[in-house]
Amino acid sequence: MASQIPVVVNGATGKMGREIVKAVSQARDMTLIGAVARNPDVNGQDIGEVIGCGALEVPITNDYESMMAMLSQEKELGVVVDVTHPDAVYGNVRSAIAYGVRPVVGTTGLSAEQIHELAVFADKASTGCLLIPNFSIGMVLLQQAAIKASQYFDHVEIIELHHNQKADAPSGTAVQTAQMLAELGKTFNVPIVEETEKIPGSRGGQSDEGIRIHSIRLPGLIAHQEVIFGAPGQIYTLRHDTSDRACYMPGVLLSIRKVLALKTLVYGLEKLL
Numbered sequence: 252m253a254s255q256i257p258v259v260v261n262g263a264t265g266k267m268g269r270e271i272v273k274a275v276s277q278a279r280d281m282t283l284i285g286a287v288a289r290n291p292d293v294n295g296q297d298i299g300e301v302i303g304c305g306a307l308e309v310p311i312t313n314d315y316e317s318m319m320a321m322l323s324q325e326k327e328l329g330v331v332v333d334v335t336h337p338d339a340v341y342g343n344v345r346s347a348i349a350y351g352v353r354p355v356v357g358t359t360g361l362s363a364e365q366i367h368e369l370a371v372f373a374d375k376a377s378t379g380c381l382l383i384p385n386f387s388i389g390m391v392l393l394q395q396a397a398i399k400a401s402q403y404f405d406h407v408e409i410i411e412l413h414h415n416q417k418a419d420a421p422s423g424t425a426v427q428t429a430q431m432l433a434e435l436g437k438t439f440n441v442p443i444v445e446e447t448e449k450i451p452g453s454r455g456g457q458s459d460e461g462i463r464i465h466s467i468r469l470p471g472l473i474a475h476q477e478v479i480f481g482a483p484g485q486i487y488t489l490r491h492d493t494s495d496r497a498c499y500m501p502g503v504l505l506s507i508r509k510v511l512a513l514k515t516l517v518y519g520l521e522k523l524l
């Protein structure tokens with residue numbers, strides 16, 4: 252049998268983590284060797300039993316550092332998939348790289364400075380690291396269409412809509428989309444009147460690139476994004492909707508396979524396609 256990629260999922264009992272545990276355990280070229288969760292009540296329990304897909308013979312641990320140490324001892328290069336929380340992800344990634352483990356990071360909310368620091372750290376360690384704000388192919392296609400449209404439209408705003416358990420705003424995907432549009436070097440949204448916000452924030456947040464992002468949080472939503480371009484007499488709207496977190500799994504598995512060959516930090520799924 253060809254060599255197996257040893258994989259640990261951090262945030263394994265969360266909404267994304269449980270999907271990733273299932274996808275990795277079904278992938279023929281990967282072996283799930285660890286599942287990290289924060290909740291002490293599940294420590295030592297079988298991850299498959301906890302997430303309801305049947306025993307996987309992988310006990311959950313609360314001890315991330317020990318899991319990284321164990322993964323670093325595997326014969327094949329190990330990968331940790333991080334789907335935790337904006338407050339934890341920076342430390343998690345530094346620690347993984349310090350152990351020579353390749354991080355695939357779905358967790359959003361890292362600042363531009365933190366991303367830069369992690370890139371420097373990964374570079375010095377010659378260790379591949381993937382930061383993927385959105386694992387779905389549909390979002391990559393939306394972003395490519397938005398880049399194309401931005402050559403022809405001078406006005407654009409982004410609306411992102413998520414479930415109300417999301418910790419960070421705006422979404423990592425919206426931040427990345429604004430950055431992509433700005434890479435053309437164009438100035439968007441030059442105001443034509445002096446605006447007053449009668450309710451602070453009502454015009455949304457403004458990205459470093461001057462693109463407004465509006466974040467909606469409601470139960471019933473999963474993850475959705477609109478990029479709306481305007482010009483005299485026309486509106487061009489691009490929209491992506493997720494109805495199931497299954498949409499992220501092909502991108503997660505692709506990222507696990509691709510990170511092994513990298514020696515630096517790479518940001519964005521589009522760079523892997």
Ligand SMILES: NC(=O)C1=CN([C@@H]2O[C@H](COP(=O)(O)OP(=O)(O)OC[C@H]3O[C@@H](n4cnc5c(N)ncnc54)[C@H](OP(=O)(O)O)[C@@H]3O)[C@@H](O)[C@H]2O)C=CC1
Nearest residue numbers: 262265266267289290334335336339357358359384385386
């Ligand atoms: N890149 C992508 O395509 C996608 C990215 N995401 C991102 O992934 C992340 C997780 O999302 P989601 O699964 O919905 O979130 P959940 O809240 O459902 O899951 C998060 C998991 O991480 C654990 N966790 C929370 N806080 C910490 C912490 N401080 N330290 C360690 N572990 C922690 C939680 O444990 P406990 O339950 O014990 O608190 C939980 O198991 C978010 O940043 C989200 O934006 C989400 C979807 C797609």
Ligand SMILES: O=C(O)C1=N[C@H](C(=O)O)C[C@H](O)C1
Nearest residue numbers: 359384385417422423424474
């Ligand atoms: O929290 C989520 O759910 C999601 N987070 C990512 C983001 O912040 O962009 C990706 C997707 O939007 C789902």
